[in-house]
Amino acid sequence: MNPEVVAFDQLEWSDSPGVEQRLVTRTHHSGELIELPVARIRGAKPGPQFTVISGMHAGEYSGILAAQKLISAITPAELSGTLLVVPVISTRAFMERYMQLNPIDQKEIHFIRPGSPGGTYSDMLIDTLFEVVKDSDYLIDSHAGEMAQALYSWVPVPMWGPEDLREKSLSLARGFSVKYIEPRYDEASIPPLSLAFASVGMANVWVECGKNGVPTEADTAVHFDGYIAALQTVGMLEGEPARPEQEVLKGRRSQINSDMSGVWHPAVKEGDIVEAGQYLGRLTDYFGNTLNDYHSPTRSLVLYYWSNPAINADRRPHGYNWHNGLVSLLELED
Ligand SMILES: [Zn+2]
Numbered sequence: 025m026n027p028e029v030v031a032f033d034q035l036e037w038s039d040s041p042g043v044e045q046r047l048v049t050r051t052h053h054s055g056e057l058i059e060l061p062v063a064r065i066r067g068a069k070p071g072p073q074f075t076v077i078s079g080m081h082a083g084e085y086s087g088i089l090a091a092q093k094l095i096s097a098i099t100p101a102e103l104s105g106t107l108l109v110v111p112v113i114s115t116r117a118f119m120e121r122y123m124q125l126n127p128i129d130q131k132e133i134h135f136i137r138p139g140s141p142g143g144t145y146s147d148m149l150i151d152t153l154f155e156v157v158k159d160s161d162y163l164i165d166s167h168a169g170e171m172a173q174a175l176y177s178w179v180p181v182p183m184w185g186p187e188d189l190r191e192k193s194l195s196l197a198r199g200f201s202v203k204y205i206e207p208r209y210d211e212a213s214i215p216p217l218s219l220a221f222a223s224v225g226m227a228n229v230w231v232e233c234g235k236n237g238v239p240t241e242a243d244t245a246v247h248f249d250g251y252i253a254a255l256q257t258v259g260m261l262e263g264e265p266a267r268p269e270q271e272v273l274k275g276r277r278s279q280i281n282s283d284m285s286g287v288w289h290p291a292v293k294e295g296d297i298v299e300a301g302q303y304l305g306r307l308t309d310y311f312g313n314t315l316n317d318y319h320s321p322t323r324s325l326v327l328y329y330w331s332n333p334a335i336n337a338d339r340r341p342h343g344y345n346w347h348n349g350l351v352s353l354l355e356l357e358d
Pocket residue numbers: 080081084167168
């Protein structure tokens with residue numbers, strides 16, 4: 025199939041069952057081009073609209089490969105409803121192998137609300153994505169750990185909006201073969217883009233599976249199998265959805281950051297449960313002299329830690345603490 029290049033304001037889809045692949049383009053006022061790959065599979069039978077997106081953070085590859093696999097795996101004949109797949113959102117960052125932030129304006133796009141296409145490049149990118157997917161009933165957003173990020177796989181669920189929407193979002197998470205799901209009730213802890221999806225009635229989750237920018241077959245399969253289970257859950261594919269054993273995480277998130285630049289020596293691993301006061305690691309200067317020791321404030325689960333030793337306390341574009349983060353924790357009740 026030859027994907028068709030289509031300008032954002034010319035985008036239209038067929039009413040007949042079939043598969044379409046489009047590279048949606050939009051030019052930012054800076055002159056920089058947005059290119060968003062979108063596959064659409066319209067099923068032979070009626071049903072809801074379901075969207076899978078990945079590659080928001082460009083080095084989170086396991087979801088990207090799973091989304092690609094989904095495009096080729098689903099046929100219109102077996103599908104009830106419409107499936108949209110955006111395998112790579114941040115194509116510019118992907119091709120530059122740029123970690124976590126957008127290379128043009130240094131923004132973290134998970135924290136951007138759509139609706140400001142006249143803003144920076146990332147504002148327009150998120151607006152474009154949102155406009156393409158906004159009529160969906162369900163959305164799964166696949167993430168993983170970036171090259172610098174050793175992450176323990178889990179599925180956060182935004183528990184925001186009407187009760188039935190929350191229940192639908194939870195049902196999307198139930199098919200992922202991860203140890204933990206994390207319903208989030210505190211609005212401030214839910215990324216603004218996820219809130220924007222929920223605000224137009226889209227049940228949604230974001231899936232964190234995979235680490236250090238390495239797309240293993242096992243992690244890719246967790247994403248892919250989770251999509252299939254979710255499509256079965258909402259009746260778009262036949263079959264009984266998988267319901268792997270999961271534990272529900274409750275507790276506040278916290279992040280240990282460094283206010284100094286230096287070389288990070290972590291002493292914990294992702295998935296560890298650490299006690300209050302437990303040693304987490306130390307920051308040294310270039311020579312190995314200790315600048316600071318870090319300890320856990322509470323009994324916590326280590327969701328991820330920065331496995332990359334380079335810590336830069338001065339690089340905080342738009343206030344984002346990606347380059348001075350050390351450990352991301354979820355507080356556990358005793
Ligand atoms: Zn991510």
